[in-house]
Amino acid sequence: MIEQTKISFEERAILVGVCRQGQTFEQAKEYLDELSFLSQTAGAKPLRSFIQKLDKPISSTYVGSGKLEEIKLAIEENDANLVIFDDDLTPSQTRNIDKALEVKVIDRSALILHIFSERAQTAQAKIQVELAQYQYMLPRLSGLWTHLSKQRGGIGLKGAGEKEIETDRRILRNRIAHCKKELVKIERQGETRRKNRSSFVRVALVGYTNVGKSTLMNVLSKSKVLEENKLFATLDTTVRKMNFGRMPFLLSDTVGFIRKLPHHLVESFRSTLAEAQESDILLHVVDAAHPQFEDQIKVVKDTLDSIGIKDKMIITVFNKFDLLDEDTKAYIQRSYHSIENMPSVFISARTRWQIDALRELLTATIVQKYKERPNQNYFFLQDFEPIEGYE
Ligand SMILES: Nc1nc2c(ncn2[C@@H]2O[C@H](COP(=O)(O)OP(=O)(O)OP(=O)(O)O)[C@@H](O)[C@H]2O)c(=O)[nH]1
Ligand SMILES: [Mg+2]
Structure with missing residues (x-):
């Protein structure tokens, strides 16, 4: 029965x-544009958007009754x-909204989990998503039962009691335990x-989704990883061994x-x-043409923080400069010349504009990282020409 909830x-x-206290309407609208992009990535067709100005979402029905x-x-x-809400709904919100609207109701997390499950390719990514889905479902089981009894016309399911829910809870817990065990093996x-x-020396590309990480990976390494104008095109980490001149390093996309x-x-x-965690240098790619890029930088920093990735050498790569007018280019270059005393570069992965400047900076930083390593004799660094002759 649990599978039926797909x-x-x-x-x-x-x-x-909801447009919360402290948020501008413009911001709330852009957040909803992102939800719209997410729903299209999932294959749904967004038809209308509603934003309500509230201090915070209403606890019974998220938005007001009107x-x-x-x-x-x-x-x-x-x-x-289908109605998609931009925040996580509590089980009772889902139940109440469901009753009022009489169509399928889902929240942002369910949507993102659905996209991840569609995109997962490797065994590891598939189990990771499965695990997250079960964990998401566990506290929401009673809500799901109400959904199901409606979807199936209620036959044989109406009045599903605590007993059935408890059985499902047990099944879910078992599956969660199984996924965790499998993941430990793969890890x-x-x-x-x-x-x-x-x-x-290891370099990892990190950043908000759809900013051009995979495109940059392809440009730098002449490889062909999937790049797409879709959210979460990449779920699995790709690692490439690279050489700039005679200097080897590893570049990963994630x-x-x-x-x-x-x-x-x-x-x-x-x-x-983990690839990002264990890397020596992060290339934080930013979509400079996105109206909310500053917000996105913060989201990336907070997410890195939350998984314990701290105190890393970060080069911020402002990408998609081909889409900007001259004034905006100058403004961004002036304002973000460096971030927290670490350097920034401004490029277009699509037109290859300033890719050489990025290579130059990356090369110097990698050389520095090799030099910092104790007791290592990197013969290839002795007569290394930083720029000429890179591949
Ligand atoms: N105009 C412009 N578009 C770019 C540039 N770099 C990447 N893109 C486009 O941006 C979209 C996303 O690129 P990806 O490389 O897939 O982005 P990503 O960061 O790997 O995205 P996810 O894997 O989904 O997180 C694609 O349509 C690219 O063609 C650029 O410099 N300029
Ligand atoms: Mg990608």
Whole structure:
């Protein structure tokens, strides 16, 4: 029965968010644009958006009853069959909204988990997502039962009692334990692989989703990892051994971040992010053409912090400069010349503009990192020409 809760995403969706105290309406609108992009990535068609100005979401129904009526009307007018809320809903909110709207209701976390589950390729990513999904479902089981009894026309399910819910809870707990065990096995292999690489300086690309990390990986390494105008194109870490001149190092591309990333997902992706954790240098890629890029920088920093990635050498790479006018370029270059005393570069991975400047800075930083290593004789650094002849 637990499998039945999967959502099919050929849907016509209405989006709902709250503009909180301290937020501008413009910000709330951009957040909802992101939710719209997420729902399209999931395969749904966003038709209308609703934002209500509130100090914080209402505990019983997230938005007020008047707004719910408006939404109900919009559902009828647009023949919508899905409503997506921009925040996590409590089980009782889900139940109440469900009753009022009589269509499928999901929250932002469920949407992100769905996208991750569709995109996961490797055994590790699949189990990581599965684990996060079960953890998400566990406290929400009673709400899910109400959903299911409706979806199936109620036959044989109406009045599902605590007993059935308890059985499901037990099943979920068993599955969670099983996933965790499987992950430990896979992670052990990963650890060995990473240890074998430890003689090289390691560089990891990190950043908000869709900023151009994979595109930059392809430009720098001449490899071909998936780059797409979709959120969360990359879920698995790719590592490439590279040479700038005769100097070897490892470059890795990994999963992007987003605001309000479900915390279970962050937890279960910890091992995927180990590559970033153990790297010597982070290239923090920023989409300079995104209206909320400052917010995104903060989300990335906070997420890195929350998984214990601190005190790293970070080069901030402001990407997509080809999309900016001259004034904005000058403003960003002036304002972000360095961040916390660490350098920034301004590039376009698409047009290759200033890629050489990035290589130059990266080369110097890698050389420095090799030199800092105790008791290591890096012969290739002796007569290393930082720029000429790199591959
Ligand atoms: N205009 C412009 N577009 C770019 C640039 N770099 C990347 N893009 C586009 O941005 C989109 C996202 O690129 P990706 O490289 O997949 O981004 P990512 O950060 O790896 O995204 P996820 O893996 O989804 O987190 C693609 O459509 C790229 O073509 C750039 O310098 N300029
Ligand atoms: Mg990517």
